[in-house]
Amino acid sequence: MSTQPRVPDAPPAERRPMTLPRLAEMKRLGEPIVMVTAYDHPGAQVVEEAGVDIVLVGDSAAMTVLGYPSTVPISMDEMVMLARAVRRGARTPLIVGDLPFGSYQASDTQAVEAAVRFVKEAECDAVKIEMAGLSGGPVDKRESISRARAIVSAGIPLMGHVGLTPQSAAALGGFRAQGRTAAQAVQVADDALALQDAGCFAIVFEAVPAAVTEVVMERMQVPVIGIGAGPATDGQVLVFHDLLGIYEGHAPRFTKRFAEVRRAMVEGVHAYADEVRARRFPAVEHTYSIDPAELERFRAIVSPGRPWDAADFMS
Secondary structure, three states, rough: OOOOOOOOOOOOOOOOOOOOHHHHHHHHHHOEEHHHHHEEEEEHHHHHHHHOOEEEEEHHHHHHHOOOOOOOOOOOOHHHHHHHHHHHHHHOOOEEEOOOOOOOOOHHHHHHHHHHHHHHHHHOOOEEEEEEHHHHHHHHHHHHHHHHHHHHHOOOOEEEEEEEHHHHOOOOOOOOOOOOOHHHHHHHHHHHHHHHHOOOOOOEEEEEOHHHHHHOOOOOOOOOEOOOOOOOOEEEEEEEEOOOOOOOOOOOOOOOOOOOOOHHHHHHHHHHHHHHHOOOOHHHHHHOOOOHHHHHHHHHHHHOOOOOHHHHHOO
């Protein structure tokens, strides 16, 4: 199987690579920040051309790309491989590598080592970690903040994640909105402010009541990216496969489909299969030609019952 080698397209002249100071300026100016996930080179090229600001190589790849039942099984090696492919396809967005479950929970040293892999091996601009689930208690909270401080102290830009944190969904009672009671809302606010104080350059709010987000935003000094957290955030993020209608698994209520790509893909493959079975493909325009004289010479050489040696015709 082969495809034609492709020379990477140069980024549009008017677009410069996204930087942390530029993100901070966008928050200050009230310019909405667009973030989307990507997991491979073709997807990265799409989001590059679409002009998004931030690309998250999310651990959601476990479910959308690798077929795992949750985000927990995906390994650091798998995440680095995906991030490297994304980096080759997207040059102007800020690329954020999502530290997978088990890659940072054990110790500050483990967290820094994993973050370094994203930056060194995949050329990510930053990494992301999730705050431990609400039911984890004060000890888990302190551990999460310790990991955040360690990564930031190592000179690696860090994005935080509060509210519904999928890696600890079991501890949260499943994939459900967080902050729907006053006590839970206080915890979401406390988590966000703690990560901000730890040095995170931005924080994701996931599945948090819009009214709670609006209140917490009054105290946020860094950009907040929402996913199911209402319109008050500084930006929004959606999963690539969800917004394009590629993934057929469970879709949270905050997901909006902006295209039906999977349907088009299935229809395209069906059409291909139908033409192959009906012998309508390939047609003449899909084939290569040979000079008639050369064809006759070839026929004579390989005619049945006549011995031949390919080495005699090498030149």
